Each structure stands twice: as C-alpha cells, then as structure tokens.
Amino acid sequence: MAKKAAAPTPNSKSTRSGAQKPADSQAAAPRAKGRQPDRGLERRVILLFLLLLGVVAAVAWAGGDSGPAALWLSDMGNRPADRAALDGRRIGVISGHRGHDSGAICDDGRQEAETVAAIVHHMERRLSRAGAQVDLLDEYDPRLINYAADALVSVHADSCIERSGFKIARWELSAMPAEEDRLVRCLSDSYAAATGLPFDADTITEDMTLYHAFRKLALDTPAAIVETGFLGGDWQLIGRRPAVAADGIVDGLVCFLGGPAALNIPTAPSQP
Ligand SMILES: [Zn+2]
Numbered sequence: 001m002a003k004k005a006a007a008p009t010p011n012s013k014s015t016r017s018g019a020q021k022p023a024d025s026q027a028a029a030p031r032a033k034g035r036q037p038d039r040g041l042e043r044r045v046i047l048l049f050l051l052l053l054g055v056v057a058a059v060a061w062a063g064g065d066s067g068p069a070a071l072w073l074s075d076m077g078n079r080p081a082d083r084a085a086l087d088g089r090r091i092g093v094i095s096g097h098r099g100h101d102s103g104a105i106c107d108d109g110r111q112e113a114e115t116v117a118a119i120v121h122h123m124e125r126r127l128s129r130a131g132a133q134v135d136l137l138d139e140y141d142p143r144l145i146n147y148a149a150d151a152l153v154s155v156h157a158d159s160c161i162e163r164s165g166f167k168i169a170r171w172e173l174s175a176m177p178a179e180e181d182r183l184v185r186c187l188s189d190s191y192a193a194a195t196g197l198p199f200d201a202d203t204i205t206e207d208m209t210l211y212h213a214f215r216k217l218a219l220d221t222p223a224a225i226v227e228t229g230f231l232g233g234d235w236q237l238i239g240r241r242p243a244v245a246a247d248g249i250v251d252g253l254v255c256f257l258g259g260p261a262a263l264n265i266p267t268a269p270s271q272p
Contacts, residue, residue, distance in 0.1 A: 092135045
C-alpha cells in the first residue's frame with residue numbers, strides 16, 4: 001500500500017501544474033461540455049428508475065393484500081395440500097347479501113356486502129386454482145334449492161360496533177351433526193390461525209343457527225355460515241386484508257375435505 005501511494009504515475013494530477021494549467025483547462029472545457037449531457041442523462045435514468053421503484057412500492061403498499069404484488073406473491077405460494085383436498089370438488093360459496101341487499105352499513109359508508117364480496121373473490125380464486133368447481137351464489141340464489149356439493153359456506157360480516165371476533169355455525173337441525181361439526185371445527189381453527197381473531201361465541205344468533213339457506217340445501221351437503229368479523233372492530237382485517245380472511249376460510253375447507261374423515265366417506269350408495 002505504501003508503495004502505491006509513493007509512486008506517482010505520469011498521468012496523475014500532481015504532474016500537471018504551473019503554466020500548463022490554463023492550457024489544460026481550456027482544452028478540457030469543450031470535452032467537459034461534451035460529457036455533461038451524458039452525465040445528465042445517466043442521472044435522469046437513475047432518477048427515473050428510483051421513481052419507478054417508488055411507484056411500484058406505493059402501488060403494492062396501497063393495494064394491500066388485494067394489490068397486484070400481494071396477488072403475485074400469493075400465487076407463488078406453495079400449497080400442495082390445496083390440490084389434494086380440493087381438486088375435482090364442488091364447493092358452493094354464498095357471497096353474503098349479494099343480489100338482495102347491502103347487509104350492515106356503517107356511518108362512513110362501509111358495507112357488509114362489498115366487504116364480503118372481496119373476501120369471496122379471493123376464496124374463489126384460490127379454490128379454482130386448486131381445481132375445485134366453485135359455485136358463487138347469491139344470498140337467495142334459486143340454485144340453493146336442493147343444492148348438492150362437497151361443502152357450502154356462506155360468508156358474512158357483523159355490525160359496525162367496536163367489537164372483535166368471528167363465529168361459525170352450522171344448522172341447528174342438521175341431518176349430519178357430526179360431519180357438520182367437523183366442518184365448523186376445521187373452519188374455526190383455520191380462521192383463527194390465519195387471522196388471529198378470537199371466536200366470539202356470545203354473538204351467535206338464530207340468524208346463523210337457523211340460517212335460511214341451510215334448510216334449502218340437499219340434506220347431505222355439509223354447510224356452515226361464517227361471520228368473518230365486525231365491520232367496526234375488525235375492519236383492519238376484513239376490510240383491508242380480505243385475502244387473509246379468505247385464506248382462513250379456504251384453509252378450513254382444505255382441512256375438512258382433505259382430512260382423514262373425508263377419505264372414509266363412501267362415494268356411492270352401497271348395494272342392498
Ligand atoms: Zn350478513
């Protein structure tokens with residue numbers, strides 16, 4: 001290192017001094033002028049690149065879990081269990097209040113139907129990607145009469161109060177309580193794990209346990225209604241991160257349809 005520093009090269013600045021300087025700077029001036037636009041262009045390209053990077057980051061941030069970046073990342077997500085559990089399955093999803101009314105409406109305009117529609121959109125996307133046949137149903141869809149499927153979930157959200165929690169229920173008059181209890185358990189465990197929300201058993205009402213769609217379905221279609229959270233206290237999750245709520249529900253379906261008990265269900269009626 002000391003050697004390098006001690007040995008000046010012929011081109012180093014220290015050799016240029018005295019009378020030569022004015023001539024040098026004169027000669028250098030036109031060259032400098034010629035280079036300046038290049039350097040400016042370089043700087044502009046770098047600035048443009050940084051600006052573009054900023055815009056991409058802003059779009060990704062603003063889009064939250066439904067933004068293009070998040071969708072791309074979720075598509076990259078490796079979910080081998082999805083296909084095993086869902087491929088070839090028929091799954092009904094009621095987008096709460098769709099085709100009927102808006103459900104709960106808050107003072108600032110937030111509303112239930114729109115909120116759950118975003119969640120259902122993400123559910124449908126993941127279910128379809130795994131090979132399931134998804135029937136997206138209105139609240140009072142005529143197809144609900146005798147509807148037969150491997151599972152049905154109805155997706156809703158609760159009122160605008162500052163309370164937190166989700167709940168899931170099956171039909172009180174279920175023809176197959178053990179099977180539907182398993183569906184409810186799968187959905188509840190998975191939804192709690194995905195969202196971190198507590199199960200709010202205290203606010204389960206007859207609107208859930210005697211939900212109108214339950215008595216319309218084919219008797220052997222396992223079904224549950226999911227109250228994903230409160231438009232008030234859980235808005236940061238159900239409103240801002242619909243993909244997370246959707247994943248919680250789909251995880252529950254993967255648990256139910258891919259679980260060990262699912263393998264024991266006879267696929268055809270036994271011969272007499
Ligand atoms: Zn509702």
